[in-house]
Amino acid sequence: MVGVLLFTVVVMTGCGNGTRSVAPPPVSTIFVAALGDSITSGSPGYDPSHGNAKLLGFAENPQSQWEYWAQQANPRLRFRNCGVYGERTDEIARRLLACQKGADVLVVQGGINDIAQGRPVAEAARNLRAMVERGKSLGLRVEVAELIPWNNGYPDADPKIRALNRLIHRFARAEHVRVLPFYRTLEDPKRRGRMKEAWTADGDHPSIAGYRRLGELAFRLP
DSSP: OHHHHHHHHHHHTTOSSSSOOOOOOOOOOEEEEEEESHHHHTTTTOOTTSHHHHHHTOOOOTTSSHHHHHHHHOTTEEEEEEEOTTOOHHHHHTTHHHHHTTOSEEEEOOOHHHHHTTOOHHHHHHHHHHHHHHHHHTTOEEEEEOOOOOGGGTTTSHHHHHHHHHHHHHHHHHHTOEEEOHHHHHEETTEEEEEOGGGBSSSSSBOHHHHHHIIIIIOOOO
């Protein structure tokens, strides 16, 4: 009964002449560690290392990150961008512990560099699953991203990309984690296996418009 009376008093302070209002409850921040390769880092328009960006000739436009657009859509989110250009899944995995410190959510992304370097897709899937398992063991909510279409690698690489995406979905079901639909979010419905020209900056990576689609349409909290 006391709780009911207190609630009534609080509500009533916001009524009357309209000069007072009830303050909204504080909104908690959700800290997301994004671990991956150049698709996570934001290539070719952005690189979180800054020094690496200059070395590779990247511009410094923070809008060239899916994380930027996800945060614009949900201001509760804060991201640590742990993307490194050119890394395979085994290399990405070595940075997981450093990346996840203090995070609530871990997003695992990678695999295209394994394919580009002729590595077996099954090996890449095992590495990705191990990262998911490690994140879960650390008490994190975990999501794993699909590989995106690769225009410059089409058509040879596309069957391998699709095969790895199928393996990602398979182990994600077993691990009860969500798959971020990066592939279908960027695939051109009129040119299967490739990104729309407006959604890619260079045939390898998304454009700002492409990253915006990933951040606004593909990313959802688990």
